[in-house]
Amino acid sequence: MGRWWLGLALLLAAPGAGASDPGPTEGGGTAARTYFQARIGASSGDKNARPQVCVEVAPHRKLSLQGCGTGAGIWHRDPSPEIAHFRADWHLFAVPLAGGAFEPLVGIGFAELQVGNDAPGFSFGGPGPTKVETAGPEAVVSGRWTRPLVNGFTFIADVHVGAAYFAHAPELAVPQPRLHVFLGLGAGVGF
Numbered sequence: 001m002g003r004w005w006l007g008l009a010l011l012l013a014a015p016g017a018g019a020s021d022p023g024p025t026e027g028g029g030t031a032a033r034t035y036f037q038a039r040i041g042a043s044s045g046d047k048n049a050r051p052q053v054c055v056e057v058a059p060h061r062k063l064s065l066q067g068c069g070t071g072a073g074i075w076h077r078d079p080s081p082e083i084a085h086f087r088a089d090w091h092l093f094a095v096p097l098a099g100g101a102f103e104p105l106v107g108i109g110f111a112e113l114q115v116g117n118d119a120p121g122f123s124f125g126g127p128g129p130t131k132v133e134t135a136g137p138e139a140v141v142s143g144r145w146t147r148p149l150v151n152g153f154t155f156i157a158d159v160h161v162g163a164a165y166f167a168h169a170p171e172l173a174v175p176q177p178r179l180h181v182f183l184g185l186g187a188g189v190g191f
Contacts, residue, residue, distance in 0.1 A: 031094035031101035031146055032154040033061060034190030039156060041186025043068070045083035045111075045164075054158075054186055056089075064089045066107075068184075083164060083180060084112045087140060100147030100155075107140040111164035115174040127171040134172060138164035146190075154190045159183075 037056040056066035069084030087109025094101040112122055116132030124135045140162030147155045161183050169176040 031103055032148040032190075034058060034146075034154050034156075037064075037066075037156055037188060037190035039158060039186035039188030041158070041184060043083070043182055043184035045180055045182035045184070050078065050082075052184060052186065054085075054188070056190075062091050064091065064105075081113070081115045081174065081176065083182065084114075085138060085140075085162075085164075086110055086112075087138060089140070089142065097145060098147075100145055103144045103146065105140075105142040105144060105160075107142065107160075107162070109138055109140075110135055111138040111166075111180075113164070113166045113169055113172075113176060113180065115172050115176065123168075125168075127168045127173075131171065131173040134166050134168040136164055136166040136169075138162055149189070152191050156186075156188050156190050158186045 035058055037054070037058075039054040039056070040051050041054070043052045050070040052068055052070055054066055054068035056064050058064040065088050067084070067086045070078075070082050087107040089105045089107035092104045092106065094103045096102075110122070110124075112133055112135045114133040116130065119128065119130060119133065122135040123129075123133055127134050140160050142158060142160035144159075145157045149155055161181070163179060163181045166176065166178055166180065169178050169180075
């Protein structure tokens with residue numbers, strides 16, 4: 001019962017499911033324009049076994065803003081080390097691929113590393129008052145495949161690799177390295 005979303009995604013992505021009208025892109029590719037996306041997946045930056053959820057808004061075809069994390073402090077209180085990501089992504093171009101479009105993206109922003117229960121806000125200048133979280137800059141390169149579905153919805157599959165630097169990570173209650181390199185995978189739907 002918990003995997004109903006996977007079956008729905010496979011059904012909607014099936015050939016002949018009906019497609020929305022994709023817009024033209026540079027280089028002759030097609031990419032459906034989405035304004036909002038929700039994806040679920042996994043990231044090597046999280047040491048718990050929880051899925052990473054990403055929410056993305058795109059105020060412009062070439063620019064999107066996203067936040068990703070396991071929902072610490074909202075959906076769970078697992079104190080395992082995890083990294084939440086907040087960044088702006090620049091969509092470089094799109095090329096046709098397998099009934100959809102492939103888009104490379106580059107992103108910059110910041111990440112929050114936590115090793116205990118999350119507190120509101122971000123601590124850029126130190127390990128925070130409880131020494132369980134710190135924040136720092138990150139950079140990411142992504143590859144994304146999109147395929148129009150029905151009624152303006154779009155299937156999205158995403159892979160990304162990035163690095164985040166936390167100057168105060170060794171000062172945390174559970175000391176961590178300053179540099180974190182991560183790999184993530186996700187899939188979801190946008191409209």
